[in-house]
Amino acid sequence: NAGVMQNPRHLVRRRGQEARLRCSPMKGHSHVYWYRQLPEEGLKFMVYLQKENIIDESGMPKERFSAEFPKEGPSILRIQQVVRGDSAAYFCASSQSSNYGYTFGSGTRLTVV
């Protein structure tokens, strides 16, 4: 069981470009959560998805950010027209159901230059 796989591990983008972050949940897990972590800050919830559905996107900025979890393939967090303030570590977690604890991926560190 490969665990939660995130890629890329590191991503550098210039201001105005698009960033695509991928997350493959653990086998058997259908719930995916995206969190953002800034230096010296905790994990801030962004969005919660189940296959083909967004369950809760209350933590995700309304503009430039979007997320999907298609029937086939990984979950994608997409940030359009990135700005310096988007620089952070983005963690994905998965669980069997909302009643279970999460397993986290190793994160994608996004740097906007």
Added chain:
Amino acid sequence: EDKVVQSPLSLVVHEGDTVTLNCSYEVTNFRSLLWYKQEKKAPTFLFMLTSSGIEKKSGRLSSILDKKELFSILNITATQTGDSAVYLCAASLSGNTPLVFGKGTRLSVIA
């Protein structure tokens, strides 16, 4: 607004010391409290606490929950340099609600 507060934010101790990390929560529809350890990468699961007063133990780490006073503590005895990490506390709520995390406590254990 649901809130989880950890203290202290950072802590430096010597090897062999015992440390206590604190986590208080103010949330609606509380279900359980979780502790994670984060070194350089992914947070890794330590404990899930659902019932008050029952200590969970794993080696030198232990944790307990007080649902009346709305807090939990994580104890680490005989600390080692490998215990250096950020320790995250999170509240799990009923329903389809994501975990709410505190800011973490950064523990540094020096030889």
